[in-house]
Amino acid sequence: MGATIKSRIFLVGCPRSGTTLLQSLLAAHSDIQSFPETHFFSHLYPATQSKRRKLGLAAPAVKEHLKKTLQTMGKSDLIQLVSPASFFCFQYINAYIKILDQITLQSKKSFWLEKTPKHLHYVNQIESAVPNCKFLHIVRDGVDVIKSLYAVTRQFPQSWDGPWTLEKCTDRWINDYRLTMRCATSDRHLIVHYQNLVEDTVLALEKIFEFIEVPFEVGVLEDYRKVCSSLILTEEVWKNQVQSNIENIPKRKAYTLSKEEEDYVVRRLKSLTLDN
Template sequence: MRRIFVVGCPRSGTTLLQSFLAAHPDIHSFPETHVFHRLRAPRGLRRAAGLAAAGATQRLDDAAGWLGVPRARPLLPTVRRHGAAFLAMADAAARKHGAGAWVEKTPANLYALDLIERLVPGALVVHIVRDGADVVASLCAVAGNWGTTYSVDTAIDQWTECIAITDRYRGRERHSVVGYDRLVRDPEGTLTELCAALGLPYTEAMITGREAAARDLVKDFEHWKSDNAGPLRDGAGRRLDEVFDGATRRYVRERVAAVPVREVGSGG
């Protein structure tokens, strides 16, 4: 079973990439589970003992619902047992749909890659990177839907941090990096290269079936992701113009330009 994780800064196109992959006939995917990045307990006795964070079992139960399989509850509430329980459910869901691979897409798993690599044998990780100005504008525009707010500086800092994490993993075995803009402008070329890195054959169904796949991946309340179920659009710079005034646009561009971002394709 191939186990694939899509990660990146929120609003970087993780759902779009997931939708392309989910349309592959040998890949099964499902809505975000938030299992791994919330699996470890905060520092303290619970973490020192290897126990999972409070609420981890409930997240497994929720994941079982999204996966459409019987829930798996570990006998011991450890991080390792919870990870194994999730893998058993995800593998079962993929087999149920006749797939030899599955994709888990929770952007914040970017912060738990060390844990994923320890708990998931052969984990394949796909990072997606998007222009920082567009990410910042989108974060500021949709954060209210998440019950929070982003200042411009907070959004820039988060994007910068995510880029730095991806750069630390770039070039490692089983890690691929996809550029959002290239994915939108040349989906066939980008996905062909990515499939080769994942050990899967490229198929045109990844493009023709993307919109339908997206509708199965977005939860009812996640209306900020609704564009993923529509036609593919190259909107580089559009979000920035929609959200900010001229002075703020200039400030965002200046700060983002100071962050070194390596050219990305679908390889390392």
């Protein structure tokens, strides 16, 4: 184990779709290294700097963001892998890959799993720049996700750039679902349905491990609760429920909307055909 990196896996999807649960299950595997969310690509390619993006220039603040991310991981020394002469996106991406590779190899593991839901919006850039990469997309019922987004952004507005409107929550799920569906026929992408994951976890995981070409380990079903604490930042308190037993997840109290609000969401989603 651990001599070379065999695969680099990106776990993506709409927020509140079960990405942290799936990440924890996979990170409990003896040959998979994972990390807190890096948000690297959204800082490398900020939407407000389209001119720089067209020229292939990295956002000026990306090095500082990467430095803070490494501090959170306790790996501040690895910022030295970013050359002081780095100006272009490809230079930062190469450094980012080296950093995650080195953390993984130091742990004597061969696969790494990076989970930042919004990296779904940068799939094309990641595919073209990251060797040996695969993608796991997790999809959850739209109404459930929208309700959860609506609630969590109100409860923790400081972590979500303020409370989201119901329209914004709905737009985000629809857009992310469409982005995932565009990848559905690619052999580098696997779509995981959240309901399948919580109702028949072993079967779902067997399919995922087969896709990423890692032997299934039954121990992940017990160890994921220990692992998830290292993947959740202190301020991400809304993720703590992942440490509960999987069998209790479907029984949790659902977030509620008024009838008028729920009717609005259902109307917006009616035009989409879900691939169940």
